[in-house]
Amino acid sequence: RKRWWPVYAWGLERTDRILLQHRSQFDNLAPRWQEKARLLMGTVEIPPAVTPHSQRDRYIAWVGVLREPKRPDLLIEFARKLPEVRFVVCGGVSTHRTGPEYSKRIVEGLQSTPNIEYLGQVSPEKSLQIIRNAAILLSTSTMEGFPNVFLEAWAGGTPVVSTFLDPDDLIQKHGLGIAGKGTEETCTTLPGLIESVEWRQAIGDRTRQYAISHHSSEVVAVGLERAIAGDQELRLEARICRS
Numbered sequence: 001r002k003r004w005w006p007v008y009a010w011g012l013e014r015t016d017r018i019l020l021q022h023r024s025q026f027d028n029l030a031p032r033w034q035e036k037a038r039l040l041m042g043t044v045e046i047p048p049a050v051t052p053h054s055q056r057d058r059y060i061a062w063v064g065v066l067r068e069p070k071r072p073d074l075l076i077e078f079a080r081k082l083p084e085v086r087f088v089v090c091g092g093v094s095t096h097r098t099g100p101e102y103s104k105r106i107v108e109g110l111q112s113t114p115n116i117e118y119l120g121q122v123s124p125e126k127s128l129q130i131i132r133n134a135a136i137l138l139s140t141s142t143m144e145g146f147p148n149v150f151l152e153a154w155a156g157g158t159p160v161v162s163t164f165l166d167p168d169d170l171i172q173k174h175g176l177g178i179a180g181k182g183t184e185e186t187c188t189t190l191p192g193l194i195e196s197v198e199w200r201q202a203i204g205d206r207t208r209q210y211a212i213s214h215h216s217s218e219v220v221a222v223g224l225e226r227a228i229a230g231d232q233e234l235r236l237e238a239r240i241c242r243s
Contacts, residue, residue, distance in 0.1 A: 021146035022167040038227035043220040044151035053201040058194050059086040061134035063127050063149050066091050066106050067098045071140040076109040078187050079116050092121030132156030135194055141165055155211040157204035176207045
């Protein structure tokens with residue numbers, strides 16, 4: 001909300017540290033605040049064991065609030081183009097940045113598409129179960145910070161297919177799924193990934209290891225301590241981002 005911007009700016013000016021989720025946020029930060037900004041990875045619970053892909057149901061999970069920026073309309077479009085693929089959708093309606101007619105149309109579309117199982121708003125525990133047992137987590141969002149569902153999927157060994165978003169190109173760099181291909185290529189890619197258990201398992205092994213190495217509570221706690229201290233290594237990292 002524009003009217004709140006002066007209060008937000010007042011806080012940023014007086015805070016000692018600004019913690020960011022990815023480098024694009026650093027680039028968009030005003031230059032006078034970049035020197036005290038630090039990157040900090042999000043944290044996620046690492047389950048002690050995950051279900052092998054050979055034992056998973058072959059469905060695609062979509063988890064999120066049914067807002068326009070998350071583009072659930074694209075999810076419906078994909079499902080109708082891929083009638084042989086099962087989709088499980090978790091998410092309630094919202095009026096934030098979304099008109100009531102849009103939400104109504106999306107719910108009707110989800111409920112009327114035969115290969116979509118729409119569960120509505122569910123508990124965090126249920127959505128986590130859906131993500132960890134899925135063949136793929138699908139993201140159709142056009143704008144977000146760093147989606148928590150990505151971390152939950154990676155920790156659970158679930159590949160992420162993201163139509164548009166790939167914060168800091170992590171998905172492409174580390175082989176954590178498929179990202180940034182747009183609508184047509186995403187739709188084309190989904191059936192092949194669903195069918196190949198070996199491909200999904202290889203990606204899932206990488207996502208789990210990545211989550212342990214970068215997003216476990218122990219690793220993030222160390223990063224938080226260093227970020228608060230403003231140590232030299234993180235300061236240098238910030239300068240690299242700015243350049």
